[in-house]
Amino acid sequence: MSSAQRPAFGVYVHWPFCLSKCPYCDFNSHVRHAAVDEDRFARAFAREIETTAARAPGREVTSIFLGGGTPSLMRPETVGAVLDAIGKHWSVAPGIEVTLEANPTSVEATRFAGYRAAGVNRVSLGVQALNDASLKELGRLHSAREALDAVAIARKSFERYSFDLIYARPEQTPAMWADELALAIKEAAEHLSLYQLTIEEDTPFFGLHAAGKLRTPDEAAARVLYDVTQEVCARHGLPAYEISNHARKGAECRHNLVYWRGEEYAGIGPGAHGRLDIDDRRHALATEKRPEAWLMRVEANGHGVVTDDVLNREERADEFLLMGLRLTEGIDPRRYAALSGRTLDERRIAVLREEGAITVDANGRLRVTQAGFPVLDAVVADLAA
Numbered sequence: 422m423s424s425a426q427r428p429a430f431g432v433y434v435h436w437p438f439c440l441s442k443c444p445y446c447d448f449n450s451h452v453r454h455a456a457v458d459e460d461r462f463a464r465a466f467a468r469e470i471e472t473t474a475a476r477a478p479g480r481e482v483t484s485i486f487l488g489g490g491t492p493s494l495m496r497p498e499t500v501g502a503v504l505d506a507i508g509k510h511w512s513v514a515p516g517i518e519v520t521l522e523a524n525p526t527s528v529e530a531t532r533f534a535g536y537r538a539a540g541v542n543r544v545s546l547g548v549q550a551l552n553d554a555s556l557k558e559l560g561r562l563h564s565a566r567e568a569l570d571a572v573a574i575a576r577k578s579f580e581r582y583s584f585d586l587i588y589a590r591p592e593q594t595p596a597m598w599a600d601e602l603a604l605a606i607k608e609a610a611e612h613l614s615l616y617q618l619t620i621e622e623d624t625p626f627f628g629l630h631a632a633g634k635l636r637t638p639d640e641a642a643a644r645v646l647y648d649v650t651q652e653v654c655a656r657h658g659l660p661a662y663e664i665s666n667h668a669r670k671g672a673e674c675r676h677n678l679v680y681w682r683g684e685e686y687a688g689i690g691p692g693a694h695g696r697l698d699i700d701d702r703r704h705a706l707a708t709e710k711r712p713e714a715w716l717m718r719v720e721a722n723g724h725g726v727v728t729d730d731v732l733n734r735e736e737r738a739d740e741f742l743l744m745g746l747r748l749t750e751g752i753d754p755r756r757y758a759a760l761s762g763r764t765l766d767e768r769r770i771a772v773l774r775e776e777g778a779i780t781v782d783a784n785g786r787l788r789v790t791q792a793g794f795p796v797l798d799a800v801v802a803d804l805a806a
């Protein structure tokens with residue numbers, strides 16, 4: 422089988438610690454004042470990789486993503502141990518993409534050469550904003566200068582890099598965002614992730630927002646910022662390939678494509694999710710979220726899995742729709758029909774086309790339009806009903 426035909430298989434590894442908790446973030450990330458026992462975590466990662474590979478043997482890994490939390494707090498040796506364990510229990514595809522998520526502080530950038538030597542070939546930097554007032558408001562520990570310096574070090578250290586920005590921040594105007602974006606594109610080269618600020622429950626921002634102390638752009642203003650994002654990025658050769666991700670052609674994050682195309686991936690570490698096909702059935706797996714409880718489970722049982730659900734046809738097809746329609750390449754409705762055992766409703770498709778929310782091309786591929794993306798959830802709900 423040529424590499425183009427081989428199925429993709431991703432491995433996600435979660436590092437659950439951060440130096441401080443950002444007030445907008447609801448990811449599984451924890452602050453520890455005592456030193457984290459990295460050797461113990463490295464052993465537990467290796468053990469969980471071994472157990473997962475025994476359940477899903479024979480795969481060829483096409484991408485690895487070390488996410489968090491803040492994986493750039495890991496020692497390069499810990500990263501190396503994780504990558505070695507993956508290579509020991511699965512085979513590794515030629516040209517594998519290995520991404521590490523990094524916070525752009527100067528301390529973390531000093532480890533980039535070590536990560537490169539360990540086998541990382543792509544970094545994704547959490548820049549978030551390119552001005553100091555916004556960074557302060559977002560509770561970040563780095564300045565804009567430090568972030569740009571980290572980007573420059575990433576450029577020298579890795580074949581590929583990307584960075585994240587958050588927009589629709591308090592008081593952000595379309596003109597300010599267009600300028601910031603133009604600077605980001607100049608620095609980014611091939612890939613940018615641009616997330617609209619979401620006010621998540623159980624975060625400090627949620628309380629501030631509810632109390633009227635944090636004013637974010639309303640729906641109409643956020644829509645204008647979204648349109649500016651699409652327009653500026655497309656004009657500079659970084660069109661969206663997913664609702665929040667922009668890349669030059671061929672520079673898409675292959676690991677994230679695994680999720681959105683409904684392919685298989687293993688989830689390793691505290692609170693990691695996986696999708697594995699075992700005995701021809703799709704399993705949705707999740708591990709224990711609390712780091713120390715995860716460690717104890719792995720040490721006792723060889724894995725930290727606390728959820729292992731077999732998806733029925735309907736659930737699998739709905740997930741395919743939900744993930745696939747985030748991509749500008751869209752979905753093949755025949756695959757939906759093969760998964761669910763029913764075809765999408767032609768009348769609903771016709772109405773959504775008339776409203777300009779979707780298009781259907783000559784090969785029958787269904788895509789959400791730029792006008793449809795801001796109301797993606799409603800489009801998916803309508804099609805899946």
Ligand SMILES: C[S@@+](CC[C@H](N)C(=O)[O-])C[C@H]1O[C@@H](n2cnc3c(N)ncnc32)[C@H](O)[C@@H]1O
Nearest residue numbers: 445446448489490491524547585616617618619
């Ligand atoms: C899992 S975080 C980890 C990245 C890394 N720890 C950092 O903060 O630089 C991945 C990205 O999600 C985005 N993000 C997190 N919370 C968000 C929120 N409430 N709204 C929008 N984007 C968010 C940020 O851009 C962040 O870089």
Ligand code: SF4
Nearest residue numbers: 439442443446450490
């Ligand atoms: S945004 Fe990143 S650094 Fe901040 S708490 Fe979340 S995972 Fe940690």
